[in-house]
Amino acid sequence: MLKKKKNSGTAASRNMVVAEKPHATASEQFRTIRTNIMYAGVDDPIRSVLFTSATPGAGKSTVAANMAIAYAQAGIKTLLLDGDLRRPTTHYTFEVPNRKGLSAALIKDVPVEDEVMHTAFEGLDLITSGPIPPNPAELLASRSMERFMQSVIIQYEMVLIDSPPILSVTDAQLLCRHADGVILVTDVENNNRDELIEAKTLLDKSGANIIGVVLNNREVRPSGAEGYYYPEAVTDS
Numbered sequence: 202m203l204k205k206k207k208n209s210g211t212a213a214s215r216n217m218v219v220a221e222k223p224h225a226t227a228s229e230q231f232r233t234i235r236t237n238i239m240y241a242g243v244d245d246p247i248r249s250v251l252f253t254s255a256t257p258g259a260g261k262s263t264v265a266a267n268m269a270i271a272y273a274q275a276g277i278k279t280l281l282l283d284g285d286l287r288r289p290t291t292h293y294t295f296e297v298p299n300r301k302g303l304s305a306a307l308i309k310d311v312p313v314e315d316e317v318m319h320t321a322f323e324g325l326d327l328i329t330s331g332p333i334p335p336n337p338a339e340l341l342a343s344r345s346m347e348r349f350m351q352s353v354i355i356q357y358e359m360v361l362i363d364s365p366p367i368l369s370v371t372d373a374q375l376l377c378r379h380a381d382g383v384i385l386v387t388d389v390e391n392n393n394r395d396e397l398i399e400a401k402t403l404l405d406k407s408g409a410n411i412i413g414v415v416l417n418n419r420e421v422r423p424s425g426a427e428g429y430y431y432p433e434a435v436t437d438s
């Protein structure tokens with residue numbers, strides 16, 4: 202069971218259903234996605250996953266944060282990295298300051314440990330976006346980013362990376378180089394087949410290993426229980 206520490210974010214404010222309602226259908230779905238990711242990496246274990254979407258508002262950040270908590274709940278040492286240097290939200294979700302973080306680390310080239318924040322959840326660390334820089338793509342494409350990710354990956358068992366939408370800016374294409382697997386999140390209410398195909402094409406061009414699609418925002422109507430909107434895992438992209 203998840204243990205909370207004192208004096209840090211509770212992740213209660215932004216649909217952190219995995220933390221708030223571990224028995225809800227949605228929470229079960231996040232655990233299923235966790236299992237599916239494990240099976241997606243039978244020969245080469247997947248230790249870093251990028252969450253992206255075609256367009257904004259699909260639920261990337263919500264899914265990434267819930268997945269991060271789901272990993273920590275399984276006793277896996279996890280880092281949630283906010284790679285959205287344009288519209289970051291992780292610091293809001295976990296109610297922490299955003300003075301330090303990825304952008305600060307890349308500009309100053311400081312050790313990863315200087316930028317890490319511990320969350321309320323045992324086994325879950327956070328690196329927020331840091332102050333929004335004028336040149337996000339340049340930072341993400343830098344050698345400093347390479348060094349940063351090399352250092353991160355040896356310190357955690359699982360690194361989950363949040364990112365901007367892939368059809369809007371190039372950032373997610375740059376970030377997917379650093380991820381063993383990519384998950385495309387889509388809001389079923391606003392699904393656009395052509396946009397999804399375009400997103401997949403861009404990811405393929407970047408050499409991304411797309412391991413699945415999360416259909417977010419599907420209404421649950423089983424036994425009338427919760428009326429919660431949940432993400433559904435689709436294993437084969």
Ligand SMILES: Nc1ncnc2c1ncn2[C@@H]1O[C@H](COP(=O)(O)OP(=O)(O)O)[C@@H](O)[C@H]1O
Nearest residue numbers: 215216257258259260261262263264418430431
């Ligand atoms: N499955 C869900 N159920 C309820 N609200 C959701 C769900 N997924 C996302 N949201 C809400 O929708 C908004 C956009 O989600 P967010 O994760 O910030 O999208 P993105 O990071 O893709 O832009 C947020 O206010 C979030 O709390």
Ligand SMILES: [Mg+2]
Nearest residue numbers: 261262285290
């Ligand atoms: Mg987001």
